Amino acid sequence: MMRRIIKFLILLIISALIGNMAYGIYQEMQISDRPNNSSNNVDNVNEESQNYGKDERERNIDSAKQKGKKLEEVIVSEYKGYDVSSKLIIPKINLETYVFQEYDEDAMWICPTQYYGANPNEVGNYVIAAHNYDKQNMFNHIIELEEGDKIYLQDNKNGQLEYEVYDIYKSKPEDTSSLSQQTNGNIELTLITCSDYSSTRIIVKARTMGKKHSFEILNK
Numbered sequence: 001m002m003r004r005i006i007k008f009l010i011l012l013i014i015s016a017l018i019g020n021m022a023y024g025i026y027q028e029m030q031i032s033d034r035p036n037n038s039s040n041n042v043d044n045v046n047e048e049s050q051n052y053g054k055d056e057r058e059r060n061i062d063s064a065k066q067k068g069k070k071l072e073e074v075i076v077s078e079y080k081g082y083d084v085s086s087k088l089i090i091p092k093i094n095l096e097t098y099v100f101q102e103y104d105e106d107a108m109w110i111c112p113t114q115y116y117g118a119n120p121n122e123v124g125n126y127v128i129a130a131h132n133y134d135k136q137n138m139f140n141h142i143i144e145l146e147e148g149d150k151i152y153l154q155d156n157k158n159g160q161l162e163y164e165v166y167d168i169y170k171s172k173p174e175d176t177s178s179l180s181q182q183t184n185g186n187i188e189l190t191l192i193t194c195s196d197y198s199s200t201r202i203i204v205k206a207r208t209m210g211k212k213h214s215f216e217i218l219n220k
Contacts, residue, residue, distance in 0.1 A: 121208070187207065
């Protein structure tokens with residue numbers, strides 16, 4: 001009897017693992033292998049994150065008060081020895097994370113990093129790369145994003161802007177078109193992560209809708 005119970009539990013665990021893998025494969029299959037040209041494509045918080053650098057954030061807020069800056073514009077300038085470029089917030093997939101300024105393999109184990117392009121929230125294409133590991137502040141869930149979903153990017157110079165996803169697709173590693181800075185004067189954001197055992201890349205493209213939002217409002 002005990003052996004039957006053990007066999008049943010083993011089969012149940014195996015079935016759950018297979019089901020989870022199948023769901024992930026299904027989600028990736030929904031993503032096309034090329035950009036969506038019909039979308040005016042130009043040039044073809046989790047708890048851990050909320051506590052990032054809490055003491056340093058408080059120091060920055062005190063400094064900001066003295067300089068008359070708005071509190072929603074204040075993020076930490078450094079985290080775990082790396083300079084912070086911006087803060088990325090994607091409500092749909094419950095992602096809230098710092099983005100490091102310099103692309104570095106060691107840094108990418110901690111947070112997403114700026115991979116290429118313009119400064120955050122400025123004209124051009126701000127490109128962020130991250131691993132797709134099952135970690136709260138990585139990009140393992142960006143495959144769930146769809147056109148029209150909202151992304152928020154915060155930095156200490158320009159405040160916080162709202163972006164809207166306008167395309168999501170797969171590409172080969174040698175395809176660098178997603179890095180293009182030809183945005184026709186738009187402020188754009190690109191998210192990149194690996195897929196299919198690093199043989200392809202998942203690309204999420206978004207552009208700002210020109211709306212500033214308070215950081216405090218987002219976390220109510």
